[in-house]
Amino acid sequence: MIKKIKLISTPENYKTEFITSITKINTVRSQITAKAFIVLELIMLTTHFITNMDNTFEPPDTYYVSMYIIMLFAMIVFLLIFIKLGKNVPKHLISIRYTGIFFISFILIWCAGISLLDQLISGQIIVYIVAIIAIAVTPIFEPFILLPIYLIIHSFFLILMPYFQKSAELLFANSINSITFLIMSWAISYMRYKQWTEDFNNKIILQEKNDELKRINKELEEANQKLETLSKTDSLTGVFNRFMFEIKIKDEWNRCKRYFTPLSLIMTDIDYFKLFNDNYGHQAGDYCIQQIAEVLSDCAKRSSDMVARYGGEEFIIVLPHTEKEKALELAEQMRRRVEEISVPHLHSDIADHITISLGVNTIIPSNESSIEEFINNTDKALYKAKEKRNCTCLAEISNKQSLSLKFVINHI
Numbered sequence: 001m002i003k004k005i006k007l008i009s010t011p012e013n014y015k016t017e018f019i020t021s022i023t024k025i026n027t028v029r030s031q032i033t034a035k036a037f038i039v040l041e042l043i044m045l046t047t048h049f050i051t052n053m054d055n056t057f058e059p060p061d062t063y064y065v066s067m068y069i070i071m072l073f074a075m076i077v078f079l080l081i082f083i084k085l086g087k088n089v090p091k092h093l094i095s096i097r098y099t100g101i102f103f104i105s106f107i108l109i110w111c112a113g114i115s116l117l118d119q120l121i122s123g124q125i126i127v128y129i130v131a132i133i134a135i136a137v138t139p140i141f142e143p144f145i146l147l148p149i150y151l152i153i154h155s156f157f158l159i160l161m162p163y164f165q166k167s168a169e170l171l172f173a174n175s176i177n178s179i180t181f182l183i184m185s186w187a188i189s190y191m192r193y194k195q196w197t198e199d200f201n202n203k204i205i206l207q208e209k210n211d212e213l214k215r216i217n218k219e220l221e222e223a224n225q226k227l228e229t230l231s232k233t234d235s236l237t238g239v240f241n242r243f244m245f246e247i248k249i250k251d252e253w254n255r256c257k258r259y260f261t262p263l264s265l266i267m268t269d270i271d272y273f274k275l276f277n278d279n280y281g282h283q284a285g286d287y288c289i290q291q292i293a294e295v296l297s298d299c300a301k302r303s304s305d306m307v308a309r310y311g312g313e314e315f316i317i318v319l320p321h322t323e324k325e326k327a328l329e330l331a332e333q334m335r336r337r338v339e340e341i342s343v344p345h346l347h348s349d350i351a352d353h354i355t356i357s358l359g360v361n362t363i364i365p366s367n368e369s370s371i372e373e374f375i376n377n378t379d380k381a382l383y384k385a386k387e388k389r390n391c392t393c394l395a396e397i398s399n400k401q402s403l404s405l406k407f408v409i410n411h412i
Helices: 002-007 012-051 061-088 093-118 126-137 143-164 168-232 242-259 273-280 282-299 324-341 371-388 399-411
Strands: 263-270 306-311 314-320 356-363 392-394
Touching (some): 012 093, 061 093, 126 168, 242 371, 282 306, 282 324, 324 356, 356 371
Antiparallel strands (some): 263 314, 306 314
8 A cells, every 4th residue: 555655646746736626626615515405504503493493492403403403603713714814825834734625524523423323213323424524535645644533533423323322222223333434435545546646647747748849849940940940141251151142142133123223232242352362361251251341231230231241351241122323322321331440460461350342233123133243243343353452333224224214215
Protein backbone atom coordinates (compact mmCIF):
# COMPACT_ATOMS: atom_id res chain seq x y z
CA MET A 1 0.00 0.00 0.00
CA ILE A 2 2.82 2.42 0.83
CA LYS A 3 4.32 1.87 -2.61
CA LYS A 4 0.97 2.65 -4.20
CA ILE A 5 0.67 5.85 -2.22
CA LYS A 6 4.10 6.87 -3.47
CA LEU A 7 2.96 6.18 -7.00
CA ILE A 8 0.14 8.74 -6.72
CA SER A 9 2.21 11.51 -5.17
CA THR A 10 2.77 14.74 -7.09
CA PRO A 11 6.19 16.22 -7.92
CA GLU A 12 7.59 18.35 -5.10
CA ASN A 13 7.63 21.55 -7.16
CA TYR A 14 3.91 21.15 -7.93
CA LYS A 15 2.64 20.05 -4.50
CA THR A 16 1.47 23.51 -3.46
CA GLU A 17 -0.37 23.94 -6.75
CA PHE A 18 -1.98 20.50 -6.36
CA ILE A 19 -3.08 21.12 -2.76
CA THR A 20 -4.43 24.54 -3.75
CA SER A 21 -6.48 23.03 -6.57
CA ILE A 22 -8.13 20.38 -4.39
CA THR A 23 -8.64 22.89 -1.57
CA LYS A 24 -10.53 25.19 -3.95
CA ILE A 25 -12.78 22.29 -4.94
CA ASN A 26 -13.30 21.24 -1.31
CA THR A 27 -14.18 24.83 -0.37
CA VAL A 28 -16.90 25.04 -3.00
CA ARG A 29 -18.27 21.58 -2.20
CA SER A 30 -18.21 22.30 1.53
CA GLN A 31 -20.26 25.46 0.98
CA ILE A 32 -22.79 23.48 -1.06
CA THR A 33 -22.92 20.75 1.61
CA ALA A 34 -23.43 23.29 4.40
CA LYS A 35 -26.26 24.97 2.47
CA ALA A 36 -27.88 21.58 1.82
CA PHE A 37 -27.73 20.72 5.54
CA ILE A 38 -29.18 24.12 6.48
CA VAL A 39 -32.14 23.57 4.15
CA LEU A 40 -32.52 19.97 5.32
CA GLU A 41 -32.49 20.88 9.02
CA LEU A 42 -35.02 23.66 8.49
CA ILE A 43 -37.29 21.17 6.72
CA MET A 44 -36.79 18.56 9.46
CA LEU A 45 -37.52 21.08 12.25
CA THR A 46 -40.56 22.51 10.45
CA THR A 47 -41.93 19.04 9.70
CA HIS A 48 -41.35 17.92 13.26
CA PHE A 49 -43.08 20.93 14.82
CA ILE A 50 -46.05 20.53 12.47
CA THR A 51 -46.55 16.77 12.75
CA ASN A 52 -45.23 15.99 16.21
CA MET A 53 -45.57 19.15 18.29
CA ASP A 54 -47.01 17.38 21.34
CA ASN A 55 -43.96 15.14 21.81
CA THR A 56 -41.32 17.81 21.13
CA PHE A 57 -40.20 18.02 24.73
CA GLU A 58 -40.29 14.26 25.41
CA PRO A 59 -37.45 11.78 24.75
CA PRO A 60 -36.31 10.78 22.21
CA ASP A 61 -37.92 13.69 20.25
CA THR A 62 -36.13 16.19 22.45
CA TYR A 63 -32.80 14.63 21.45
CA TYR A 64 -33.64 14.79 17.73
CA VAL A 65 -34.76 18.42 17.91
CA SER A 66 -31.59 19.31 19.81
CA MET A 67 -29.48 17.55 17.20
CA TYR A 68 -31.27 19.37 14.35
CA ILE A 69 -30.75 22.74 16.02
CA ILE A 70 -27.07 22.00 16.73
CA MET A 71 -26.53 20.95 13.10
CA LEU A 72 -28.39 24.02 11.79
CA PHE A 73 -26.27 26.53 13.71
CA ALA A 74 -23.05 24.58 13.12
CA MET A 75 -23.65 24.55 9.36
CA ILE A 76 -24.36 28.29 9.37
CA VAL A 77 -21.04 28.91 11.16
CA PHE A 78 -19.13 26.59 8.81
CA LEU A 79 -20.76 28.19 5.76
CA LEU A 80 -19.72 31.69 6.86
CA ILE A 81 -16.17 30.49 7.55
CA PHE A 82 -15.86 28.81 4.14
CA ILE A 83 -17.26 31.87 2.36
CA LYS A 84 -14.77 34.16 4.10
CA LEU A 85 -11.74 31.91 3.64
CA GLY A 86 -12.77 30.95 0.10
CA LYS A 87 -12.25 34.51 -1.13
CA ASN A 88 -8.49 33.93 -1.09
CA VAL A 89 -7.74 30.21 -1.02
CA PRO A 90 -3.92 30.40 -1.49
CA LYS A 91 -3.63 32.82 1.44
CA HIS A 92 -5.83 30.73 3.77
CA LEU A 93 -4.74 27.32 2.47
CA ILE A 94 -3.86 25.77 5.86
CA SER A 95 -6.90 27.29 7.62
CA ILE A 96 -9.26 25.94 4.96
CA ARG A 97 -7.75 22.46 5.13
CA TYR A 98 -8.07 22.27 8.93
CA THR A 99 -11.58 23.71 8.78
CA GLY A 100 -12.45 21.06 6.19
CA ILE A 101 -11.19 18.30 8.50
CA PHE A 102 -13.29 19.67 11.40
CA PHE A 103 -16.24 20.00 9.01
CA ILE A 104 -16.30 16.38 7.85
CA SER A 105 -15.51 15.16 11.38
CA PHE A 106 -18.48 17.11 12.76
CA ILE A 107 -20.80 15.71 10.06
CA LEU A 108 -19.66 12.14 10.80
CA ILE A 109 -20.07 12.63 14.56
CA TRP A 110 -23.49 14.20 14.12
CA CYS A 111 -24.71 11.46 11.77
CA ALA A 112 -23.31 8.82 14.12
CA GLY A 113 -25.27 10.48 16.92
CA ILE A 114 -28.48 10.40 14.86
CA SER A 115 -27.91 6.72 14.06
CA LEU A 116 -27.37 5.99 17.77
CA LEU A 117 -30.69 7.69 18.53
CA ASP A 118 -32.27 5.63 15.76
CA GLN A 119 -31.29 2.51 17.70
CA LEU A 120 -33.91 3.50 20.27
CA ILE A 121 -36.65 3.50 17.60
CA SER A 122 -35.87 1.61 14.37
CA GLY A 123 -32.44 0.10 14.86
CA GLN A 124 -31.18 1.50 11.54
CA ILE A 125 -27.80 3.11 10.86
CA ILE A 126 -28.64 4.42 7.41
CA VAL A 127 -27.87 8.08 8.30
CA TYR A 128 -24.36 7.19 9.47
CA ILE A 129 -23.68 4.98 6.43
CA VAL A 130 -24.87 7.69 4.03
CA ALA A 131 -22.54 10.15 5.78
CA ILE A 132 -19.58 7.77 5.46
CA ILE A 133 -20.22 7.31 1.74
CA ALA A 134 -20.89 11.04 1.16
CA ILE A 135 -17.63 12.02 2.85
CA ALA A 136 -15.81 9.54 0.59
CA VAL A 137 -17.25 10.86 -2.67
CA THR A 138 -17.72 14.60 -2.02
CA PRO A 139 -14.49 16.15 -0.68
CA ILE A 140 -11.00 15.18 -1.83
CA PHE A 141 -8.63 14.31 1.00
CA GLU A 142 -5.38 12.43 1.23
CA PRO A 143 -6.10 8.79 2.13
CA PHE A 144 -4.10 8.90 5.38
CA ILE A 145 -5.90 12.05 6.54
CA LEU A 146 -9.36 10.58 6.07
CA LEU A 147 -8.46 7.12 7.47
CA PRO A 148 -7.79 8.18 11.10
CA ILE A 149 -10.96 10.31 11.08
CA TYR A 150 -12.96 7.28 9.99
CA LEU A 151 -11.27 4.96 12.51
CA ILE A 152 -11.54 7.24 15.56
CA ILE A 153 -15.18 8.21 15.03
CA HIS A 154 -16.20 4.70 14.07
CA SER A 155 -14.49 3.25 17.14
CA PHE A 156 -16.55 5.52 19.39
CA PHE A 157 -19.65 4.62 17.37
CA LEU A 158 -19.09 0.90 17.93
CA ILE A 159 -18.31 1.46 21.64
CA LEU A 160 -21.47 3.52 22.25
CA MET A 161 -23.89 1.47 20.13
CA PRO A 162 -24.47 -1.28 22.78
CA TYR A 163 -25.81 1.41 25.14
CA PHE A 164 -28.53 2.26 22.61
CA GLN A 165 -29.16 -1.07 20.90
CA LYS A 166 -30.11 -3.98 23.19
CA SER A 167 -30.75 -6.53 20.43
CA ALA A 168 -27.66 -8.66 19.96
CA GLU A 169 -28.65 -9.55 16.40
CA LEU A 170 -29.15 -5.93 15.33
CA LEU A 171 -26.00 -4.90 17.18
CA PHE A 172 -23.97 -7.52 15.30
CA ALA A 173 -25.57 -6.72 11.94
CA ASN A 174 -25.06 -2.95 12.35
CA SER A 175 -21.45 -3.44 13.39
CA ILE A 176 -20.68 -5.64 10.39
CA ASN A 177 -22.54 -3.35 7.96
CA SER A 178 -20.92 -0.20 9.28
CA ILE A 179 -17.42 -1.71 9.14
CA THR A 180 -18.04 -2.98 5.60
CA PHE A 181 -19.26 0.39 4.37
CA LEU A 182 -16.41 2.11 6.18
CA ILE A 183 -13.81 -0.01 4.36
CA MET A 184 -15.60 0.42 1.03
CA SER A 185 -15.90 4.18 1.52
CA TRP A 186 -12.23 4.58 2.38
CA ALA A 187 -11.32 2.50 -0.69
CA ILE A 188 -13.53 4.77 -2.82
CA SER A 189 -11.88 7.84 -1.28
CA TYR A 190 -8.45 6.41 -1.97
CA MET A 191 -9.31 5.59 -5.62
CA ARG A 192 -10.77 9.07 -6.16
CA TYR A 193 -7.69 10.72 -4.69
CA LYS A 194 -5.46 8.49 -6.81
CA GLN A 195 -7.41 9.31 -9.97
CA TRP A 196 -7.40 13.01 -9.17
CA THR A 197 -3.64 12.92 -8.58
CA GLU A 198 -2.99 11.01 -11.80
CA ASP A 199 -5.13 13.48 -13.75
CA PHE A 200 -3.23 16.37 -12.19
CA ASN A 201 0.15 14.75 -12.96
CA ASN A 202 -0.93 14.08 -16.55
CA LYS A 203 -2.01 17.71 -16.83
CA ILE A 204 1.40 18.82 -15.53
CA ILE A 205 3.21 16.48 -17.94
CA LEU A 206 1.11 17.81 -20.82
CA GLN A 207 1.74 21.38 -19.72
CA GLU A 208 5.49 20.79 -19.48
CA LYS A 209 5.50 19.16 -22.91
CA ASN A 210 3.55 22.09 -24.33
CA ASP A 211 5.96 24.53 -22.69
CA GLU A 212 8.91 22.57 -24.07
CA LEU A 213 7.29 22.52 -27.50
CA LYS A 214 6.70 26.28 -27.32
CA ARG A 215 10.33 26.79 -26.29
CA ILE A 216 11.57 24.63 -29.17
CA ASN A 217 9.26 26.39 -31.62
CA LYS A 218 10.48 29.75 -30.35
CA GLU A 219 14.10 28.68 -30.75
CA LEU A 220 13.34 27.36 -34.25
CA GLU A 221 11.58 30.60 -35.11
CA GLU A 222 14.52 32.64 -33.85
CA ALA A 223 16.93 30.39 -35.74
CA ASN A 224 14.85 30.75 -38.90
CA GLN A 225 14.80 34.51 -38.45
CA LYS A 226 18.57 34.51 -38.05
CA LEU A 227 18.96 32.33 -41.14
CA GLU A 228 16.60 34.58 -43.06
CA THR A 229 18.55 37.63 -41.91
CA LEU A 230 21.84 35.99 -42.87
CA SER A 231 20.44 35.10 -46.29
CA LYS A 232 19.38 38.71 -46.87
CA THR A 233 22.10 40.74 -45.22
CA ASP A 234 25.84 41.07 -45.29
CA SER A 235 27.29 39.56 -42.11
CA LEU A 236 30.00 42.21 -41.73
CA THR A 237 28.03 45.41 -42.29
CA GLY A 238 24.41 44.46 -41.65
CA VAL A 239 23.26 46.02 -44.93
CA PHE A 240 21.61 43.94 -47.65
CA ASN A 241 23.73 41.54 -49.67
CA ARG A 242 24.11 41.25 -53.43
CA PHE A 243 21.42 38.56 -53.66
CA MET A 244 18.81 40.90 -52.15
CA PHE A 245 20.02 43.74 -54.38
CA GLU A 246 19.34 41.65 -57.47
CA ILE A 247 15.81 40.95 -56.25
CA LYS A 248 15.25 44.61 -55.33
CA ILE A 249 16.53 46.04 -58.62
CA LYS A 250 14.25 43.71 -60.61
CA ASP A 251 11.21 44.65 -58.54
CA GLU A 252 11.88 48.36 -58.71
CA TRP A 253 12.72 48.17 -62.41
CA ASN A 254 9.35 46.58 -63.18
CA ARG A 255 7.51 49.02 -60.91
CA CYS A 256 9.14 52.10 -62.41
CA LYS A 257 8.59 50.68 -65.88
CA ARG A 258 4.88 50.21 -65.14
CA TYR A 259 4.39 53.74 -63.81
CA PHE A 260 6.99 55.51 -66.03
CA THR A 261 8.95 56.86 -63.08
CA PRO A 262 12.73 57.37 -62.78
CA LEU A 263 14.97 54.82 -61.12
CA SER A 264 18.42 55.89 -59.88
CA LEU A 265 21.44 53.83 -58.93
CA ILE A 266 24.59 54.79 -57.02
CA MET A 267 27.71 52.63 -56.98
CA THR A 268 30.51 53.53 -54.61
CA ASP A 269 34.00 52.25 -53.89
CA ILE A 270 36.50 53.07 -51.13
CA ASP A 271 39.55 54.85 -52.54
CA TYR A 272 42.92 53.10 -52.13
CA PHE A 273 41.34 50.43 -49.95
CA LYS A 274 43.98 47.81 -50.83
CA LEU A 275 46.70 50.09 -49.44
CA PHE A 276 44.56 50.62 -46.35
CA ASN A 277 44.26 46.87 -45.79
CA ASP A 278 47.94 46.24 -46.47
CA ASN A 279 49.10 48.88 -44.00
CA TYR A 280 46.47 48.78 -41.26
CA GLY A 281 45.42 45.14 -41.36
CA HIS A 282 42.19 43.35 -42.23
CA GLN A 283 40.52 44.09 -38.91
CA ALA A 284 40.96 47.80 -39.52
CA GLY A 285 39.71 47.19 -43.06
CA ASP A 286 36.56 45.53 -41.75
CA TYR A 287 36.00 48.43 -39.37
CA CYS A 288 36.40 50.88 -42.24
CA ILE A 289 33.83 49.02 -44.37
CA GLN A 290 31.40 49.01 -41.43
CA GLN A 291 31.78 52.76 -40.99
CA ILE A 292 31.13 53.39 -44.69
CA ALA A 293 28.04 51.15 -44.62
CA GLU A 294 26.71 53.07 -41.61
CA VAL A 295 27.16 56.42 -43.38
CA LEU A 296 25.49 55.22 -46.59
CA SER A 297 22.54 53.74 -44.67
CA ASP A 298 22.14 56.95 -42.69
CA CYS A 299 21.96 58.99 -45.92
CA ALA A 300 19.56 56.68 -47.80
CA LYS A 301 16.76 57.00 -45.23
CA ARG A 302 13.64 56.32 -47.27
CA SER A 303 11.93 52.98 -46.71
CA SER A 304 12.02 52.35 -50.46
CA ASP A 305 15.80 52.96 -50.70
CA MET A 306 18.24 50.08 -50.43
CA VAL A 307 21.90 50.00 -49.48
CA ALA A 308 23.66 46.76 -50.35
CA ARG A 309 27.21 45.49 -50.27
CA TYR A 310 28.03 44.70 -53.87
CA GLY A 311 31.36 43.02 -53.24
CA GLY A 312 34.58 43.71 -51.35
CA GLU A 313 34.68 47.45 -50.64
CA GLU A 314 31.96 48.27 -53.19
CA PHE A 315 28.41 49.30 -52.23
CA ILE A 316 25.37 49.90 -54.37
CA ILE A 317 22.33 52.03 -53.54
CA VAL A 318 18.93 51.62 -55.22
CA LEU A 319 16.80 54.80 -55.29
CA PRO A 320 13.29 54.25 -56.71
CA HIS A 321 11.31 57.26 -57.98
CA THR A 322 14.40 59.48 -57.77
CA GLU A 323 15.36 62.07 -60.35
CA LYS A 324 18.93 62.47 -61.58
CA GLU A 325 19.46 65.72 -59.64
CA LYS A 326 18.30 64.18 -56.38
CA ALA A 327 20.51 61.14 -56.91
CA LEU A 328 23.56 63.36 -57.55
CA GLU A 329 22.76 65.43 -54.48
CA LEU A 330 22.50 62.30 -52.33
CA ALA A 331 25.75 60.90 -53.75
CA GLU A 332 27.59 64.11 -52.88
CA GLN A 333 26.09 64.03 -49.40
CA MET A 334 27.43 60.50 -48.95
CA ARG A 335 30.88 61.51 -50.17
CA ARG A 336 31.06 64.48 -47.78
CA ARG A 337 29.78 62.47 -44.84
CA VAL A 338 32.50 59.85 -45.37
CA GLU A 339 35.11 62.59 -45.28
CA GLU A 340 33.57 63.97 -42.08
CA ILE A 341 33.99 60.70 -40.15
CA SER A 342 37.74 61.04 -40.83
CA VAL A 343 38.87 57.42 -40.77
CA PRO A 344 42.70 57.81 -40.94
CA HIS A 345 44.39 56.71 -44.19
CA LEU A 346 47.92 58.15 -44.29
CA HIS A 347 48.79 56.02 -47.34
CA SER A 348 46.14 57.57 -49.59
CA ASP A 349 47.42 59.72 -52.47
CA ILE A 350 44.61 62.29 -52.18
CA ALA A 351 43.90 62.73 -48.44
CA ASP A 352 45.01 61.67 -44.99
CA HIS A 353 41.66 59.96 -44.39
CA ILE A 354 39.33 57.53 -46.13
CA THR A 355 37.44 58.83 -49.17
CA ILE A 356 35.01 57.26 -51.62
CA SER A 357 34.24 57.57 -55.31
CA LEU A 358 30.69 57.31 -56.64
CA GLY A 359 29.00 56.59 -59.96
CA VAL A 360 25.41 57.74 -60.47
CA ASN A 361 22.91 56.66 -63.10
CA THR A 362 19.22 57.46 -63.66
CA ILE A 363 16.79 55.87 -66.09
CA ILE A 364 13.10 55.49 -66.80
CA PRO A 365 12.88 51.75 -67.54
CA SER A 366 11.22 50.62 -70.77
CA ASN A 367 11.25 47.75 -73.23
CA GLU A 368 14.19 49.42 -75.00
CA SER A 369 16.47 49.21 -71.93
CA SER A 370 17.71 46.46 -69.63
CA ILE A 371 18.79 46.07 -66.04
CA GLU A 372 22.17 44.68 -67.06
CA GLU A 373 22.97 47.72 -69.20
CA PHE A 374 21.72 50.03 -66.44
CA ILE A 375 24.08 48.48 -63.90
CA ASN A 376 26.93 48.34 -66.41
CA ASN A 377 26.61 52.06 -67.20
CA THR A 378 26.57 52.87 -63.50
CA ASP A 379 29.73 50.80 -63.06
CA LYS A 380 31.37 52.76 -65.90
CA ALA A 381 30.49 56.01 -64.13
CA LEU A 382 32.13 54.68 -60.96
CA TYR A 383 35.21 53.71 -62.97
CA LYS A 384 35.51 57.29 -64.26
CA ALA A 385 35.08 58.66 -60.75
CA LYS A 386 37.88 56.41 -59.52
CA GLU A 387 40.21 57.88 -62.10
CA LYS A 388 40.01 61.17 -60.20
CA ARG A 389 39.17 59.74 -56.74
CA ASN A 390 36.98 61.31 -54.07
CA CYS A 391 34.38 62.53 -56.55
CA THR A 392 30.97 61.75 -58.06
CA CYS A 393 30.49 60.99 -61.75
CA LEU A 394 27.18 60.83 -63.64
CA ALA A 395 26.74 58.04 -66.17
CA GLU A 396 26.49 58.96 -69.82
CA ILE A 397 23.14 58.35 -71.44
CA SER A 398 23.43 55.47 -73.87
CA ASN A 399 21.47 55.19 -77.08
CA LYS A 400 19.04 52.77 -75.49
CA GLN A 401 18.56 55.10 -72.52
CA SER A 402 17.95 57.95 -74.93
CA LEU A 403 15.42 55.85 -76.79
CA SER A 404 13.84 54.98 -73.47
CA LEU A 405 13.38 58.65 -72.61
CA LYS A 406 11.91 59.38 -76.01
CA PHE A 407 9.56 56.41 -75.67
CA VAL A 408 8.30 57.64 -72.33
CA ILE A 409 7.84 61.21 -73.59
CA ASN A 410 5.94 60.02 -76.64
CA HIS A 411 3.85 57.67 -74.51
CA ILE A 412 2.89 60.47 -72.15
